[in-house]
Amino acid sequence: MVLDRASRTPIILASAEGGTEIEELAEHKPEAILRVPVDPIERLHPYQARQLHLKLGLPPEKINQGAALFQKLVDLFMDLDLSMIEVNPLVVQKDGSLHCLDSKVDFEDNGLPRHKEYAAWRDPDEEDARELQAAEHGLSYISLDGYIGCLVNGAGLAMATADAIQHFGGSPANFLDVGGSASQKAVTQAFKIILSDTRVKAILVNIFGGIAKCDVIAQGIIDAAKEVGLSLPLVVRLEGTNVEKGKELLAKSGLKYQFASSMDEAAKSVVAAGGVKS
Numbered sequence: 001m002v003l004d005r006a007s008r009t010p011i012i013l014a015s016a017e018g019g020t021e022i023e024e025l026a027e028h029k030p031e032a033i034l035r036v037p038v039d040p041i042e043r044l045h046p047y048q049a050r051q052l053h054l055k056l057g058l059p060p061e062k063i064n065q066g067a068a069l070f071q072k073l074v075d076l077f078m079d080l081d082l083s084m085i086e087v088n089p090l091v092v093q094k095d096g097s098l099h100c101l102d103s104k105v106d107f108e109d110n111g112l113p114r115h116k117e118y119a120a121w122r123d124p125d126e127e128d129a130r131e132l133q134a135a136e137h138g139l140s141y142i143s144l145d146g147y148i149g150c151l152v153n154g155a156g157l158a159m160a161t162a163d164a165i166q167h168f169g170g171s172p173a174n175f176l177d178v179g180g181s182a183s184q185k186a187v188t189q190a191f192k193i194i195l196s197d198t199r200v201k202a203i204l205v206n207i208f209g210g211i212a213k214c215d216v217i218a219q220g221i222i223d224a225a226k227e228v229g230l231s232l233p234l235v236v237r238l239e240g241t242n243v244e245k246g247k248e249l250l251a252k253s254g255l256k257y258q259f260a261s262s263m264d265e266a267a268k269s270v271v272a273a274g275g276v277k278s
Contacts, residue, residue, distance in 0.1 A: 081111025187220025
């Protein structure tokens, strides 16, 4: 069960085809997936639960158990503020009864304030150290598999930056959103986190100054580069509030960098700087 953004409602995805990932089925055999929308207020109706049980080919004599199981899964999803609940596999035992052999859940971050008990379940050792460090400084960071470090303000721009890098033959090493009101300290910390990844071979800073001011970002870049002794190729694109002040600060800093005036130019430049020709 997940949130279907297209229909703006929770949805149950179910299939009788075992031994494969639901994503693979969706791509190669979409007709094998049952889709049951769930009303967020009324939740899963009993008739929907019974239909789902029968369409999955589960034992008809256990329809009440199956229907109750599906309804309880929906209640878990809603009551615990989950973004996903997965049961795989759901097994039929010799007597025909159903058993959830394995399951996984994802918690919706925006629901965490309503569930203080979740904090006690967290195991930092199972999480990415850079992601934890970023969260401590109010940064949104996700490790990726590439070699180009990205420092961007705004989640949408960060995703567009990653797409542009990929489009021109590169591979982003991270998603890093410093937020709309990034401080010099936050930018410095962001640089440290990016540079702690030994796979990074070049860095792209892509800032559109709205709430965040370009001169503040520029000073953060300068401070960070000096503090960490930056030696990697650096490409900077600044647009928006106080952009001329930002450019002036960078020009006078003595910092080695390449300035880009557009998204395409920035992506092409950093891909080339990272050792791959677009």
